[in-house]
Amino acid sequence: MSTHEPDLSGEIPRRSAEQVMRLERLGSFHQSRLSFMRILTRRLKRERWTLQRTVFSLNAHSVGHAVYTVSGPQREYSLIAFSHDLPDSMRSDRVIATAWDATFVLFDGTPTQPDIDRLAKSVPIQEAGRLQSTELTLSRANRSVRLWQHVVERLAQGKQPDTDKIESVGYLMRTTAVYGSGKFGAADRQSIAGRAEFAEPFQAEMLTVYLIRTFVRDLVEHAAFVVGGAQAVALAPGIARQLGIGNSTGLGMAPFLINHPQLFNNWIMVREEALARVRNIPASTPDEQQLFLNVLGRVTCAFDRWHSEHPIQQKNLIVLKRDMTLLREHAAHMDLSSNYPWNRLYQWSTQTLGIEAQECLVSLLLEPYADLVDGMACCLSASDEQPRRIQGAMPxxxxxxxxxxxxxxxxxxxxxxxxxxxxxxxxxxxxxxxxxxxxxxxxxxxxxxxxxxxxxxxxxxxxxxxxxxxxxxxxxxxxxxxxxxxxxxxxxxADAPYAEIRDNTISESLIPFDMLRCKLSFFGATRFDPRSDRWLRISLYANAPYPEELLTHDADTWVYPDSLA
Amino acid sequence: MTHSLNELAALVKLSAKGAGYSWGMAEEASYAVRWLAAANLPAPQILACILNHQSIAHRELAGPQIDNTLWIAGKTPMCPLRTGAALSDFASVLSTAGPIDIGPVNWPVALLPFICLASQSVDDVLSVSWGGLYFECRQGVLAVNEQHWSELQHQALSDQSAHVSCQLSVTQHQRPLKPIERLTLRAEISEDCLAELKSMAARTYAPATEASRISGAGAGTTDND
Known part of the structure; x- marks a missing residue:
């Protein structure tokens, strides 16, 4: 019998909804191996998906379009990217913007030229355009003015960008919306939910952002070659991997968790069940301990790259970094091999660490146990096609x-x-x-x-x-x-205990970004950077391998940067 | 121009609220329009008719007044959404003893999604009939003979109110009935109908003020970096 068979007596139950569903705790969640981005990259590697850039038609001003097609065991999907020449004065992340540096659509299959011609009219105007059932998502992105020019200049001169600058910004472009689920005429989730690759939530959206990241790398290199000609160089793969895609998210996302109670319950239920399974493991192997200690060390590097100017987040980051040091010291000295080690560590954290670090530990505890955790990913979804029938016979x-x-x-x-x-x-x-x-x-x-x-x-x-x-x-x-x-x-x-946030969502003391962060943590976002109490910036896919690197690189724990890199 | 059913359902939820229904009834309206559209019935138009009628009434249309097996309307015919929701709510306490008489109900076609919902909570067959049309439902699957279905498609939009009979029975109908499956995931909406639904939905939107532009979404700091 493997040493990490869960203890089936189930003595340690899932954490209660009273404890978990408070906004302060939900707003302290971190990405985990159940995050939607990691579910996607694991699948792409496991099923050996391939990527082809079939069109890259951009002029000297980087205006034009490109098509990237991914092929899996059964189907193909294509990102069609439109690149625009946006004056600085029009660049805004607000939802009221009407023009962007680049606009995108994820197409179901391989587009024909008439498809591309049609989409060239509707995708650049985003919400004002109309899509069809062959389109799965709609998105747009703006350049990081801070970083873009620097990277273009350096590459054009044949040099690599300054790694400090790369680290402090973290992305070349940030998306300001990724619309799916039938918005603006695109295909309903229901029409694709039966496909294995979209069984888990938000996989079409996650695929869109993953492909956007590849396009953005190619676009910055194109811009550098226009300026530098033969002297220009491509981004070094290690630096390119550090770059994620930024995202600005405002209040539009906050009601989601209230409007989809069954789905929200499933997300939390799966995470809590995963934690309970790990806490019930009586003894761990040296490999499992090693893996845990490894990600614990690497997550500290990730937190070193996490900057925020927001006073609340700055304060939380100071406490988090202090707590992570305490956690590393404690874990290094305790016996992690037997006597329900993970439960003992978890319980120690609840008595010693702040909520941010407690929830970070929850995510880290799942890392060594792919076999106990990953199979539950399919339970993260829920159909919202039919309202729950009211039980009218209840007294x-x-x-x-x-x-x-x-x-x-x-x-x-x-x-x-x-x-x-x-x-x-x-x-x-x-x-x-x-x-x-x-x-x-x-x-x-x-x-x-x-x-x-x-x-x-x-x-x-x-x-x-x-x-x-x-x-x-x-x-x-x-x-x-x-x-x-x-x-x-x-x-x-009565049967979905984690469906409801157990806090007052119209209170004077409500901090709306707690709701945003909770949802974004399930996406797999990192580097939460609140810009006010109601909108924030995040990073997606930082450190992930690019599609052509999936087979040779770690497609799972990439989210934790390698301290030796 | 075709719309996704999600898009249509989201619009109808707001239109129903804008027309004066409660949020919970608006959720039911949203479910009903999705069901009707998937069955290839002129769902947006049916909902627009119902909501328009409601909108003029300026109050949540009277649900049925229930006296045992008699569901009677007040001064005006019953709203099919409220009646349908009540049928779904009362489903598990319906008896197989005899039919209940409901009526008159406006646009009774809009009862069908709720008959399906109701049948999910009973073991028996739930049947509904009006104006010579007969439907029955077991475990959420509606069945009808082809002639009745074709008649329904032709008359779904005519503003008829009808007396409806609803019956829970142990056995199914003798005649061969065809199950109505999900036929489409897209809905055709005419420009006029879309404009009508959008204008009802717009009643739920707060007029923008300068304060809301700046503080409501929480921006105001620079985002161009």
């Missing part, structure tokens, strides 16, 4: 008990207090994007989005207190259709 008393069990924290808040409901989520007429406003200062309450489940469930609870406890939920909803959306949530929680 009012039972619904009330469910609320008291799962939402005690919500019904015990004083909702008359302004501080508990000072915010309101709304969608602005101008750009049709979710925003967060001040309920008592702006005329937005009539337009409030249903993104305050805690308050709405407290209202439902008050209504139930006055109702006949033997009545059926179906009868209640005939009279009170306004509670329908929250009745559904409460009933879902």
């Amino acid at each position: 009012v008393a039972q619904l009330r008990a469910l609320i008291e069990q799962h939402y005690h924290w919500a019904i015990s808040l004083n909702w008359q207090e302004k501080a508990n409901c000072s915010r309101a989520w709304y969608v602005s007429e101008e750009k049709l994007e979710p925003r967060l406003g001040e309920r008592f200062e702006e005329p937005i309450e009539p337009y409030e989005q249903p993104l305050a489940p805690a308050r709405d469930i407290a209202l439902l609870h008050a209504c139930l207190m006055a109702a006949d406890e033997h009545a059926l939920v179906a009868e209640l909803l005939l009279q009170h259709p306004e509670y329908r959306h929250v009745v559904r949530r409460v009933q879902l929680l």
